[in-house]
Each structure stands twice: as C-alpha cells, then as structure tokens.
Amino acid sequence: MTMEVDILELSERSAKFILSNASAAFANGVRRASLSDVPTLAIDDVNIYNNTSVLFDEQLALRLGLIPLTTDIEEFVPVEECTCGGAECPACKVSLTLSAEGPRMVYSGDLVSSDERVQAADQNVPIIDLKEGQKVVLEAIAHMNYGHKHAKWQAGVACGYKNMPIVTFENCDECGACVNECPKNIIHIGPNGAEISGDDILKCILCKLCASVCEIDAVTVSEDEKSFIFTMESDGSYTVQQLIINAGTTIKEKASRLGEILESL
Amino acid sequence: MLPVRCFSCGKVVSNVWEEYKQRVAEGEDPAAVLDDLGVVRYCCRRMILSHVELVDTLAPYQ
Ligand code: SF4
Ligand code: SF4
Ligand SMILES: [Zn+2]
Ligand SMILES: [Zn+2]
Numbered sequence: 001m002t003m004e005v006d007i008l009e010l011s012e013r014s015a016k017f018i019l020s021n022a023s024a025a026f027a028n029g030v031r032r033a034s035l036s037d038v039p040t041l042a043i044d045d046v047n048i049y050n051n052t053s054v055l056f057d058e059q060l061a062l063r064l065g066l067i068p069l070t071t072d073i074e075e076f077v078p079v080e081e082c083t084c085g086g087a088e089c090p091a092c093k094v095s096l097t098l099s100a101e102g103p104r105m106v107y108s109g110d111l112v113s114s115d116e117r118v119q120a121a122d123q124n125v126p127i128i129d130l131k132e133g134q135k136v137v138l139e140a141i142a143h144m145n146y147g148h149k150h151a152k153w154q155a156g157v158a159c160g161y162k163n164m165p166i167v168t169f170e171n172c173d174e175c176g177a178c179v180n181e182c183p184k185n186i187i188h189i190g191p192n193g194a195e196i197s198g199d200d201i202l203k204c205i206l207c208k209l210c211a212s213v214c215e216i217d218a219v220t221v222s223e224d225e226k227s228f229i230f231t232m233e234s235d236g237s238y239t240v241q242q243l244i245i246n247a248g249t250t251i252k253e254k255a256s257r258l259g260e261i262l263e264s265l
Numbered sequence: 266m267l268p269v270r271c272f273s274c275g276k277v278v279s280n281v282w283e284e285y286k287q288r289v290a291e292g293e294d295p296a297a298v299l300d301d302l303g304v305v306r307y308c309c310r311r312m313i314l315s316h317v318e319l320v321d322t323l324a325p326y327q
Contacts, residue, residue, distance in 0.1 A: 054323045055266065066269035068277060105283075124280045125269060129320045151275055158274040158306060235270075235277060 008202070013233055015240045018164065020227040027161055027228045033247035034156035036148035037254075039078055040237040041069045041094060041118060044152070045141040052134045053102075060128060064140050065152040067108045068121040068236040069094075073246055075117065076144045094118045094142045102130025111140065118142065121236025155243055157233040163223035165204035169194045172218040178210035194219070202229055267316050273308035285313055 001021040009016040019027055046061040053060065075091070082092040096111045096118075109123030128136060147154035172193030179187045179194065186200040187210060196204070204221075211219040234240040267279040281302040288298045299310055 054320050063269050122277055122280050125277060126266065126279055128266065131324045154275050157276045233276065235275060
C-alpha cells in the first residue's frame with residue numbers, strides 16, 4: 001500500500017498530520033531527521049569588543065547562539081561541506097553585528113546582518129537588559145550546522161508522533177463508568193452504548209483507563225501500527241512545511257548514499 | 266534574563282516574558298495568559314513560571 005498523508009492543521013510554525021501506511025522505522029526517521037539532520041544557521045562564534053552588561057561574555061554568546069535565524073537551505077552549506085574547504089566564504093558564514101548602549105533592552109531585532117536573507121526569526125527575543133552606562137559591542141558569526149551537534153542548530157521543536165488509537169466497544173451495558181474515567185472526555189453514550197465520535201479518537205492518549213474501569217470488559221484499546229499522528233513545530237528558521245520537506249530530502253540523500261556505498265563494495 | 270529557549274523542547278520562550286509579566290501584574294490569570302501566548306507544553310510553561318528575574322538585583326554590583 002502506498003503511504004498517505006492527511007493534514008489536520010498547518011500553519012507557518014506548526015503542523016499536525018496523519019501519516020498512514022508507513023512503518024514505525026520510517027516515521028521515526030522523519031522525526032529524527034527534522035530534529036537533528038536538517039541544518040540551520042546559528043551564531044557560534046562571537047567577537048566581543050565591549051561588554052559591561054550584567055551577563056558574562058559566555059552567557060551573552062549562549063543567548064545569541066540560541067536565537068533562531070531565518071535560513072534558506074538552498075543558499076547555505078555547513079563549513080565542512082563547503083567548496084571553500086574550511087576557509088569560510090559567504091556560502092557557509094554570515095556575520096551579524098550588535099552595538100547598543102543602556103539604559104534599554106536589547107532585542108534580537110537589533111542584530112544587524114550582513115546578509116538580508118538572514119535575520120532573527122523572532123525580532124522580539126530579549127538578549128540583555130542594559131542599565132544606565134552599560135554597553136555591548138560585538139560581532140557574531142553564524143555558521144550552518146546540524147541539530148545533532150548542538151541544540152542551537154535544531155530546526156524542529158517538539159517533533160513527535162503517536163500511533164493511531166483504536167478503541168472499540170462491544171456488548172456495552174451503558175453503565176457510564178468509562179465516560180467519567182476518560183481523562184480526555186471523549187467517550188459518550190450513544191444509541192448503541194458507549195462510543196467515540198468523529199475526530200475525537202485523535203485525542204485519545206491510549207491510557208487504557210476506560211478498559212480497566214469497565215467491569216464487563218466491553219472496551220478494547222489498541223493502536224494501528226501503520227498509522228501515526230504527527231505533531232511538528234519549527235523554531236522559525238524554516239516554515240514547518242519546508243522543515244518536513246527538508247527532513248524528507250535528507251532521508252532520501254542518506255539512503256542513496258548508503259546505496260552507493262553498498263554498490264561499491 | 267529568561268533563557269532564550271525551553272530546556273526540554275527547544276521552543277523560543279523568552280519573547281513572551283515581558284507581555285506575560287505585564288498581563289499577570291494587571292491581574293490576568295497566568296494559565297490563561299500562557300495559553301493565549303501559545304506556551305502550551307508544560308516544559309515551556311515551567312520555564313516561565315519558575316523564572317526569577319535577577320538583572321535588577323545584580324546591576325548595582327557591576
Ligand atoms: S484509552 Fe484513555 S484517552 Fe483513550 S478513550 Fe480510553 S480512557 Fe480515553
Ligand atoms: S464502562 Fe463498559 S459497560 Fe460501562 S459504559 Fe463503558 S464500555 Fe459500557
Ligand atoms: Zn565556504
Ligand atoms: Zn518546552
């Protein structure tokens with residue numbers, strides 16, 4: 001059977017969809033790829049010229065690193081994979097500058113990028129609260145890299161899935177115990193006894209409380225092993241749509257590289 | 266300063282802090298404000314609920 005994708009919700013930063021007729025290994029591959037194998041840009045080198053703020057240089061650099069930067073996966077490559085061979089060219093490095101004097105709050109939007117395509121994804125991330133007379137002057141250098149190297153390069157946020165729940169009721173005597181027990185309040189008494197209507201089944205967390213409370217064992221809870229309810233969020237470096245596509249592309253590339261290696265053996 | 270991202274899931278949370286602080290000070294229910302600001306997972310919510318602002322305490326000793 002061919003794989004099917006049924007989109008439940010899709011916005012710029014988050015998506016919810018059902019992936020069916022796929023194996024658990026593939027679903028997990030997509031999840032892992034979007035967390036760790038889709039490269040993004042993040043600040044990982046900071047030259048500090050002046051910092052009289054309350055934060056140490058290292059803390060300031062950490063805050064800068066964690067700010068998501070908008071990334072175009074076609075335009076940039078990680079330094080190790082770049083044709084410049086590690087010399088750092090505009091295809092693998094972007095420099096941003098920050099210069100501010102207190103009293104004021106410095107935001108991610110105050111970073112001045114040398115490349116207009118690369119900006120802070122959220123302009124309102126507070127970096128440091130400068131008091132009267134305090135100053136910060138620095139140059140931040142962003143490189144492209146992978147989420148498995150450091151969380152600052154992680155493009156996907158809270159990517160996860162659960163199996164499609166299957167809850168069936170048989171010979172129910174309508175006592176109503178499971179209705180009250182379900183923590184998600186999705187069971188109700190219908191014309192043929194207890195039931196779950198429509199899309200409510202997607203909310204089931206497979207806790208099996210309904211099955212354990214039913215005295216006549218009328219409820220069975222199981223899961224569809226070939227169908228997955230995915231939730232994904234992007235940190236803002238990409239839209240979530242690009243993130244999923246990029247994750248798919250990464251898996252494809254890895255698979256074909258493996259194929260090449262096996263053939264050359 | 267509130268950490269930029271949630272320690273557990275990686276969502277950027279520090280950009281809601283100022284609005285959260287202001288709205289709670291005006292008497293709104295913290296849970297409703299967090300829902301409204303899109304901070305729905307409990308890992309992200311604890312980042313904000315357990316945060317102690319120290320910048321003003323440290324500033325005089327700089
Ligand atoms: S398994 Fe849990 S969440 Fe699902 S229907 Fe039963 S009680 Fe409700
Ligand atoms: S607990 Fe069992 S018998 Fe009672 S309503 Fe639920 S399914 Fe029916
Ligand atoms: Zn290069
Ligand atoms: Zn979180």
